[in-house]
Structure formats: C-alpha cells, structure tokens
Amino acid sequence: xxxxxVEDDTGLQTSLSEILREAGYAVDVSGDGIEGLYYGEExxxxxxxxxxxxxxxxxxxxxxxxxxxxxxxxxxxLTARSEWQDKVEGxxxxxDDYLTxxxxxxxxxxxxxxxxxxxxxxxxPVIELGPLKIDLAGQRVFKGEAEIELTTYEYKVFEYLLMHxxxxxxxxxxxxxxxxxxxxxxxxxxxxxxxxxRRKIDPDGALNPIETLRxxxxxxxxxx
Amino acid sequence: xxxxxxxxxxxxLRLRLVVLAVLLxxxxxxxxxxxxxxxxxxxxxxxxxxxMESLVYLVLAASEVADDGTLTVDDDPGDPRLRQPGSGxxxxxxxxKDQWASPSSMGVSPPELAQIQAGESSFLAPSSEPxxxxxxxxxxWELSGGQNLPLTVTILVDPRELEPEMQAFRVGLWKSLxxxxxxxxxxxxxxxxxxxxxxxxxxxxxxxxxxxxIERLEDNYPRELEPLKRNLNHLLDTEKAxxxxxxxxxxxxxxxxxxxxxxxxxxxxxxxxxxxxxxEDAVSDMQRLIATRLQRAAISTRRTMAKAVDVKxxxxxxxxxxxxxxxxxxxxxxxxxxxxxxxxGEQRDLLELxxxxxxxxxxxxxxxxxxxxxxxxxxxxxxxxxxxxxxxxPGIAEGEREKLLQRGVRGDERVxxxxxxxxxxxxxxxxxxxxxxxxxxxLGGAFINISLRP
Numbered sequence: 001x002x003x004x005x006v007e008d009d010t011g012l013q014t015s016l017s018e019i020l021r022e023a024g025y026a027v028d029v030s031g032d033g034i035e036g037l038y039y040g041e042e043x044x045x046x047x048x049x050x051x052x053x054x055x056x057x058x059x060x061x062x063x064x065x066x067x068x069x070x071x072x073x074x075x076x077x078l079t080a081r082s083e084w085q086d087k088v089e090g091x092x093x094x095x096d097d098y099l100t101x102x103x104x105x106x107x108x109x110x111x112x113x114x115x116x117x118x119x120x121x122x123x124x125p126v127i128e129l130g131p132l133k134i135d136l137a138g139q140r141v142f143k144g145e146a147e148i149e150l151t152t153y154e155y156k157v158f159e160y161l162l163m164h165x166x167x168x169x170x171x172x173x174x175x176x177x178x179x180x181x182x183x184x185x186x187x188x189x190x191x192x193x194x195x196x197x198r199r200k201i202d203p204d205g206a207l208n209p210i211e212t213l214r215x216x217x218x219x220x221x222x223x224x
Numbered sequence: 225x226x227x228x229x230x231x232x233x234x235x236x237l238r239l240r241l242v243v244l245a246v247l248l249x250x251x252x253x254x255x256x257x258x259x260x261x262x263x264x265x266x267x268x269x270x271x272x273x274x275x276m277e278s279l280v281y282l283v284l285a286a287s288e289v290a291d292d293g294t295l296t297v298d299d300d301p302g303d304p305r306l307r308q309p310g311s312g313x314x315x316x317x318x319x320x321k322d323q324w325a326s327p328s329s330m331g332v333s334p335p336e337l338a339q340i341q342a343g344e345s346s347f348l349a350p351s352s353e354p355x356x357x358x359x360x361x362x363x364x365w366e367l368s369g370g371q372n373l374p375l376t377v378t379i380l381v382d383p384r385e386l387e388p389e390m391q392a393f394r395v396g397l398w399k400s401l402x403x404x405x406x407x408x409x410x411x412x413x414x415x416x417x418x419x420x421x422x423x424x425x426x427x428x429x430x431x432x433x434x435x436x437x438i439e440r441l442e443d444n445y446p447r448e449l450e451p452l453k454r455n456l457n458h459l460l461d462t463e464k465a466x467x468x469x470x471x472x473x474x475x476x477x478x479x480x481x482x483x484x485x486x487x488x489x490x491x492x493x494x495x496x497x498x499x500x501x502x503x504e505d506a507v508s509d510m511q512r513l514i515a516t517r518l519q520r521a522a523i524s525t526r527r528t529m530a531k532a533v534d535v536k537x538x539x540x541x542x543x544x545x546x547x548x549x550x551x552x553x554x555x556x557x558x559x560x561x562x563x564x565x566x567x568x569g570e571q572r573d574l575l576e577l578x579x580x581x582x583x584x585x586x587x588x589x590x591x592x593x594x595x596x597x598x599x600x601x602x603x604x605x606x607x608x609x610x611x612x613x614x615x616x617x618p619g620i621a622e623g624e625r626e627k628l629l630q631r632g633v634r635g636d637e638r639v640x641x642x643x644x645x646x647x648x649x650x651x652x653x654x655x656x657x658x659x660x661x662x663x664x665x666x667l668g669g670a671f672i673n674i675s676l677r678p
C-alpha cells in the first residue's frame with residue numbers, strides 16, 4: 001500500500017515516514033502543498049496523510065483539489081488544530097479522518113490501517129479467505145491456528161490483492177503500490193513474490209486464492 | 225503624585241452647577257432687590273414732598289395775618305387729617321410774634337423747628353433730629369402797612385405714613401424676586417438635564433460596548449463630545465488589536481508546540497523501557513497543558529457582538545463529521561432540535577462544546593447517542609439554550625461526577641477520556657455563564673446537560 005505524506009516539518013516527516021515504512025507501507029514524502037497535489041494526482045496513491053498548515057497550498061485546499069480531481073483514496077488530516085470547528089471544516093473538505101498533534105505513532109498506524117480497510121470495504125480488521133485468516137491490523141496471516149510467516153514484500157503484495165478483491169491487478173500496478181516513486185522496479189520480482197506467496201499460503205495448490213490471468217495480471221479469488 | 229488613603233469623590237456636575245447658580249442668583253437678585261427698594265423709597269419720599277408742599281399752600285390759603293401781626297389760621301385748612309389729633313400729619317405756622325399749630329398736633333407736641341428765611345424751603349428726612357419728615361417753607365407776608373412779616377410754614381409727617389406703602393411694595397418685590405429665582409433654578413435644572421443628556425447617552429453606549437451589544441461608538445454626539453468619542457474608539461481599536469495579537473500569539477504558540485511534541489513521540493522507540501515511559505509521560509503532560517491552559521486563554525477573551533448561530537445546522541455538520549470518523553462502528557445519533565433554535569454566541573464555541581460532548585458519547589457509548597437542544601425560555605429566545613447529550617455506554621458513576629467537573633475546572637490533574645473533552649466543555653460553559661450537570665440517561669449511559677446564557 002502506498003501512502004503519500006505531506007508534512008512540512010522535516011523532523012516529523014522523517015520519523016513518520018520511518019514508522020510507516022517499518023509498518024510495511026511505501027511512502028512518498030512531500031513538504032509542500034503544490035508538490036503534494038502533484039504527487040496525489042500523478043502517483044497511484046492508496047492513502048494520503050496531509051498536514052493542514054502547509055507552505056505553497058493550505059492543506060484544506062489541497063484536499064479539496066484532490067477530491068475535485070476525483071481522487072478517491074482515503075485522506076487522513078494531521079494537524080495541530082484540535083478545535084472542532086477545524087475538524088468539521090477538514091472533514092467537510094473531503095478528508096476521512098482527523099488526527100491531532102501530538103499523536104501516538106500507534107494511533108496513526110491504527111487510523112491508517114482502518115482507513116485502508118474501510119476503503120476496501122472491510123469493516124473488520126480480520127479478513128477470512130477460506131481457511132486463511134488475515135489480521136490486517138497486526139499484519140499477520142493464519143491458516144487455521146498456525147501462523148504463516150511472510151516477508152514484508154510478500155505481505156505487501158498479498159495485502160494489496162486483499163484490498164482489491166475480484167479485480168484484475170497488473171504487475172505494474174502491484175509494483176507501483178508496493179514501491180515508492182524513486183525505487184528500482186522490476187516486474188519480474190513481482191512474479192517471484194507471487195510464487196513464494198502461493199507456496200506459503202496454499203502449498204498443495206488446492207485453494208488457488210490468487211489466479212493468474214495470462215498477460216493481464218492477477219486476481220484474488222474470493223470463492224476459495 | 226501623592227495619593228490619600230481615602231479619596232473623596234468630586235461633587236457631581238449637576239450639584240456643582242445648581243449650587244453655584246443658587247448662590248449667584250441669591251446675590252444678584254438680592255442686589256436688584258435692594259436697588260429697587262431704595263429707588264422706590266426715594267420716589268415715595270419725592271411724592272411725599274410734593275404732598276407736603278401742597279399742604280403748605282393749603283395752610284397758607286387758610287391763613288390770615290392781622291396788621292398787628294396776629295395770626296389766624298382756619299382750623300380746617302382743607303385736609304381732614306390736619307384736624308384729627310395724632311393723625312400723623314401736623315402743620316404749624318410761625319410768625320415773629322404769633323404761631324399756629326394744626327389741631328392734629330394736640331397731645332403730640334411735635335418738635336419745634338427754627339424759622340427759615342422767606343422764599344426758602346427745606347425738606348428733611350426723618351434721620352435728622354425731629355424724627356419726622358419735615359417740609360418748611362418761608363414766606364414774607366405783606367402787611368397793609370407795607371411791612372413784611374416773615375412766616376414759616378412747617379409740615380411734619382410721621383415716617384409711619386410711608387410704611388404701609390413701603391411694606392406693600394417690599395412684599396410684592398421680594399415675592400416676585402423669589403419667584404424669579406425659583407424659576408431660574410428650575411430652568412437651570414431643565415437645561416442641565418437636556419445639556420447632560422448626550423453624556424448620559426455616551427455612558428449607556430460605553431456600557432453597551434462592555435456587554436458586547438455594540439462594537440464602537442457610532443452615534444452622532446454633539447461637537448464637544450466628538451474628541452471624546454474619537455479617543456474612546458481609538459482606545460477600543462487599540463485594545464482589540466492587542467487582544468487579537470495576544471490571542472494569535474497564544475494560538476500559534478499552542479499549535480507550534482504540538483508539532484515538536486509529535487516529533488518527540490514518533491521518535492520514541494516502540495517499547496516500554498523506563499526512559500520511553502518517562503518521556504511519554506512528559507509529552508502527555510505538555511499536551512494536556514497546551515489543551516487546557518494555553519487554549520483556554522483564547523476561549524476566555526472577551527466576546528464581541530454575537531450573531532445568531534443556527535444550532536441545528538451546526539449540530540448536523542458535527543453529526544456528519546462524526547459519521548465519517550466513526551464509519552466502521554455502527555453509531556446512531558438522534559438529533560432532536562427545535563427548528564430555528566438560535567445560539568447567540570461564537571459558532572466556534574458551539575461546535576467545540578457540542579463536538580466534545582458528542583465525540584465522548586460516540587467513544588464511550590455503545591452506539592446509541594441522543595442529542596437534544598431547546599431554548600431555556602421559549603418566550604425569550606435570547607435567554608439562552610440548553611443542550612443535552614446522552615449515550616448508552618457505562619455512564620459516569622455518581623461519585624465520579626462531581627470530581628470530574630472539578631478536575632476539569634482546575635485542569636491540572638491527569639485527565640483522560642471523558643475528562644479532557646469535559647474540561648474543554650467546562651471552559652466554554654464558564655465563558656457563557658452556563659451550568660453543567662451530569663446524570664443518568666434513560667438510554668443507560670451518561671446524561672450531560674449544559675445550559676448556556678450568552
């Protein structure tokens with residue numbers, strides 16, 4: 001999942017992007033409203049965290065512009081303004097949630113996870129897929145009672161597919177959403193991740209939760 | 225400058241002017257009275273002198289002198305008062321050898337005056353010796369022998385003759401002068417009331433500014449008060465600018481502290497080592513201080529002209545916002561507000577108050593929230609509004625309620641959950657002369673009622 005972080009305080013920028021990367025997200029960082037809008041328009045973003053007091057363009061205007069451009073990804077407002085007047089205005093401009101500074105990093109991760117789940121249509125943080133149980137909040141995958149160990153990138157690929165059930169996901173799309181803008185991408189790597197993921201979650205090939213559509217991409221099979 | 229321990233209030237303008245006017249009127253009317261009195265006295269004396277002169281002629285006309293110088297005067301020269309003893313008017317004629325006195329002088333024995341030269345006359349006021357007004361007229365009576373006999377006719381008038389006239393005049397004079405004085409003082413009072421009316425108006429307007437009904441002195445005042453109005457408005461503008469500056473400074477301080485606190489928090493290792501806990505606690509303390517102390521300063525600054533804020537519209541905005549934030553949870557918020565209910569205060573304060581209470585109810589309730597609002601006095605919609613927020617959560621234990629409200633007021637104890645939201649709500653309630661009560665809702669959870677009287 002790829003997150004856009006627009007925050008002008010460099011200290012917070014650094015520590016937040018670290019926390020989010022540790023949590024397994026690809027993070028694009030901008031310290032300026034205009035650049036943030038460009039990223040939001042051009043990159044395949046899954047969620048944006050936007051500070052309201054931004055140079056270049058105020059956060060509220062940035063959110064309004066993104067919504068005008070039909071960008072539907074969830075937006076989490078990050079601000080020092082804790083008054084309800086500001087919260088209401090922020091939410092009315094098109095944001096989905098509101099986090100006031102100073103916040104706990106755990107709270108931020110929980111809100112981000114909840115917003116991503118919500119946008120994928122999952123009300124609960126645990127998704128069941130046949131015998132598989134995926135705890136999105138804890139980023140853990142279980143088969144029955146046994147936990148399946150996944151690497152960060154394997155989990156990222158699986159999570160992205162889970163967030164887009166029944167849809168065809170191309171390799172390019174997958175690599176765009178699990179890597180940041182300036183990362184080296186190789187679509188063959190995606191094939192490797194998919195292969196390893198299949199072996200781990202479905203070693204005997206009975207469930208086939210991830211279908212391969214030749215030449216087009218992959219699709220999460222909900223029936224399995 | 226030395227200041228006395230006890231300073232007396234200066235005498236009021238009205239009293240000052242009235243006392244001065246009374247003093248001035250007394251002196252000037254008194255002087256006028258004395259002058260008029262003296263003038264009248266002189267003119268009555270002049271009248272008396274003329275009367276006495278004509279009496280002289282009457283007496284002379286009644287006089288007969290024989291050649292031997294014997295004087296015969298008719299006892300009734302033509303004025304009945306000369307015949308009536310003790311009438312106050314006495315006549316006498318003195319020749320060299322003989323003399324005559326009018327019958328009125330019987331038993332009175334008026335003083336004898338020296339003769340005067342023929343052809344002369346003298347009028348004397350009673351201040352001089354005899355104690356009477358006297359008029360003497362010297363004539364030379366031509367006897368048949370060619371001799372001339374000098375005669376002096378004397379008319380004496382008791383000064384009491386003039387008294388009734390003077391008395392009547394004086395009573396009339398002082399009565400009318402007194403009436404004039406009273407009328408002038410009353411007129412002065414009316415003038416003062418009319419003249420000081422603009423001052424009273426400006427006083428009312430200033431208290432209007434104090435209570436937030438008007439923002440500046442905009443009325444037209446008399447030219448003399450314009451400089452005062454200008455200076456007051458200037459003072460108000462300066463004060464407002466200072467307040468805005470102060471508020472903005474506090475506000476930006478409060479907000480700029482939060483980002484570094486976020487950095488500290490997000491840079492802490494995700495463990496529970498003693499160091500992390502200590503730093504985390506310190507950050508929490510600072511966060512709480514900012515939320516209660518610094519931001520409170522911005523709330524409690526004076527409110528200015530309050531426009532009507534539609535309660536339903538604002539609460540609907542809040543409910544929609546909360547629905548977005550709590551969209552994963554199934555929360556049902558019932559809103560019961562009379563349409564058109566208006567809050568005369570800052571929209572920001574209403575949102576903050578209702579937002580905190582609703583947020584608490586969503587957070588601690590079990591999905592059922594009820595928000596109701598109505599006018600405190602349906603007849604006077606400016607009297608204030610009453611807000612109630614209820615939920616179906618565990619509620620607030622009876623013993624906790626008082627403590628929670630007190631804690632909020634002090635804002636210096638560790639507050640969490642219901643506490644912080646309530647602490648902020650209490651600040652606003654305090655700024656609006658409001659009251660807050662916590663009870664048990666029929667929904668099962670907390671029932672928080674707030675009345676605001678802006």
